[in-house]
Amino acid sequence: MTDxxxxxxxxxxxxxxxxGALGVDIHENSHQTILELAKAAGLxxxxxxxxxxxxxxxxxxxxxxxxxxxxxxxxxxxxxPSNALEKGGKGSITEQLLNARPDVTLGGGAKxxxxxxxxxxxxxxxxREQAQARGYQIVTDAASLAAAxxxxxxxxxxxxxxxxxxPVRWEGPKASYHGNIDKPPVTCTPNPKRDASVxxxxxxTEKAIDLLSRNEKGFFLxxxxxxxxxxxxxxxxxxxxxxxxxxxxxxxxxLEFARKDGNTLVIVTADHAHASQIIPADSKAPxxxxxxxxxxxxxxxxxxxxxxxxxxxxxxTQLRIAAYGPHAANVxxxxxxxxxxxxxxxxxxxx
Numbered sequence: 001m002t003d004x005x006x007x008x009x010x011x012x013x014x015x016x017x018x019x020g021a022l023g024v025d026i027h028e029n030s031h032q033t034i035l036e037l038a039k040a041a042g043l044x045x046x047x048x049x050x051x052x053x054x055x056x057x058x059x060x061x062x063x064x065x066x067x068x069x070x071x072x073x074x075x076x077x078x079x080x081p082s083n084a085l086e087k088g089g090k091g092s093i094t095e096q097l098l099n100a101r102p103d104v105t106l107g108g109g110a111k112x113x114x115x116x117x118x119x120x121x122x123x124x125x126x127x128r129e130q131a132q133a134r135g136y137q138i139v140t141d142a143a144s145l146a147a148a149x150x151x152x153x154x155x156x157x158x159x160x161x162x163x164x165x166x167p168v169r170w171e172g173p174k175a176s177y178h179g180n181i182d183k184p185p186v187t188c189t190p191n192p193k194r195d196a197s198v199x200x201x202x203x204x205t206e207k208a209i210d211l212l213s214r215n216e217k218g219f220f221l222x223x224x225x226x227x228x229x230x231x232x233x234x235x236x237x238x239x240x241x242x243x244x245x246x247x248x249x250x251x252x253x254x255l256e257f258a259r260k261d262g263n264t265l266v267i268v269t270a271d272h273a274h275a276s277q278i279i280p281a282d283s284k285a286p287x288x289x290x291x292x293x294x295x296x297x298x299x300x301x302x303x304x305x306x307x308x309x310x311x312x313x314x315x316x317t318q319l320r321i322a323a324y325g326p327h328a329a330n331v332x333x334x335x336x337x338x339x340x341x342x343x344x345x346x347x348x349x350x351x
Contacts, residue, residue, distance in 0.1 A: 001314050004229065005068040007271035007337055008060030014341035022056065022093070023064035028082070030064035030090075034341060035102060035220055037350045044151075044215035045102040046208040050166040050201055050243065051226030052109030054093045057271065061222055062100035063093040072115035072127065086119035094127050095120075098134065103151045104211055104221075106159035106204045108166045110140070131158055142199040151211040159204065167193040168227050169200075169246055172238030175288035180281065180301040185291035188238035201225055202249040209257050218263075220348060223250055232274040233311045235288045237302040240276065258325050265325040265347045267340070273317035279303045 002010075003019040010016050013031040017024060024030050032040075039045045049058040054071040070080040076092040083089035090096050094112050097105065113128040122130040131138060136158045139145045151157040170188040173179075199207075205223050212219035225247030231239030251268055258264040279285055279301050287305035294300050304312050321340075323331035327347040331340075 001316060002272050003068075003314065004056035004271055005060065008057045010337035011271070011340040011344075012060045014338045014345075016338060020067050020069075021065075022060050022068050024066060028066050033061050034344050034348075034350075035061040035222070036100065037345065038220035038348055039100075039102070041348070041350055042215075042217045043348065044104075044212040044217075044219035046104035046151075046212050046219065046221040047102050047106075048104070048201070048204045048208050048222065049107040049224040049226050050168075050246070051107060051224065051230070052112070052162075052164055053097060053105060053107040053160075054109050054112055055165075055226060057224045057226065058105075058107060058222070059093045059097070062102065063096040064090055065093060065096070068093075071109075072112045073118045074115060077118065084119070085117070091120065095130075098127065098131055098136075101134075101153060101156055103153065103215075103219075104157045104159075104208045106145070106157070106161070106199075106208060108160070108162035108164055110160035111163040113160060128160075141197045142203060143197070145199050145203065145207055148207065148211070157211065159199070161198060165227060165230065167191055167198060168231060168239040168242050169194055170238040170242030172236065172292070173290065175235040175237060175290035175302060175304050177288060178284060180289040180291040180303075181284060183291070185293045185299045186238075187293040188242065191239075191242070200249070201246040202253050205250040206253045209253065213257065213261070218348065220344075221254075223254070225250065228270075229272075229274060232276050232304070235275075235290075235304040235312055237276070237290050237292060240302075241292075255324060263326060265323060265327050265344075267321070267323045267331060267344070269321040269340070270319050271337070273315045273319055275304045275306045275312035275315060277303045277305065 006019045012033040015025050015031045035045050056068050065080050065083045067079050070076040072092045077084045085091045139159045171191045172188045227243040254266045258266045281301050285303040289303045291301045330343045
């Protein structure tokens with residue numbers, strides 16, 4: 001069963017690999033990512049996520065490491081020694097992100113930027129200090145993001161909006177054994193940690209498109225609603241559904257631009273399936289369940305069925321994939337993740 005690192009590597013490089021690997025094959029050889037190819041061709045590039053920017057999906061576009069855990073220099077020396085700068089490698093995920101230099105990078109993961117480089121040209125400097133010295137514009141809240149007016153190779157935009165993952169939209173109780181039977185339905189409530197200072201995924205997407213679309217050669221942008229997965233692992237339906245609403249709103253921003261532009265391909269999919277299902281309200285499911293009050297007044301029951309107390313696991317269910325725009329006809333119902341790389345490459349006219 002794939003993890004997010006292996007699956008992201010498949011669609012970003014066209015190569016399948018082992019779980020935990022990012023941007024490398026089973027022999028630990030690096031392969032160029034779709035973002036790297038787009039940048040080399042002169043296109044603008046962007047990478048947006050509600051997760052830590054070092055997390056598997058955003059990292060798969062900019063890094064080549066043997067383990068997804070190698071966020072910063074310290075852990076890279078321990079868990080990915082062949083990738084460490086002091087061993088002649090490309091460095092940690094964060095160091096490689098700075099070297100990849102997308103025009104726009106927005107998400108969480110600020111904590112890792114406080115780590116200090118242990119080797120290389122920037123030894124002794126924190127990764128944040130390195131970013132600033134290398135011309136990155138760093139924004140940390142919704143207001144400073146809204147105020148950003150440019151993003152380029154001279155002044156790339158780096159948004160660090162949380163120490164870890166960005167806060168989810170809604171909160172509520174974790175599902176429990178026979179929770180739909182033994183407990184009353186709950187109503188999801190706004191997460192107080194997600195105040196107006198935290199940009200939404202739609203706001204990050206809209207800003208990224210605005211800045212990247214100024215490049216006459218075109219652009220590549222990846223946008224991830226990361227906590228759909230993370231809240232599914234936690235069996236937290238309110239967190240999961242709220243993040244899905246956020247992703248839907250971000251997709252609408254992308255489609256609004258694509259419809260006006262007429263030359264932009266929008267692809268929406270997931271990297272793997274998960275444990276959650278919607279089940280009949282009175283089901284005595286074997287896993288964890290939670291009844292929710294919906295907006296229209298009905299009760300909906302979410303079930304998490306492949307682990308009782310530990311983290312829920314990924315599943316092998318086929319995924320929905322949809323596309324709009326030029327080359328959308330090449331995105332068919334049964335598409336291997338490695339074929340998605342080829343489709344995107346062709347749409348961007350990359351060699």
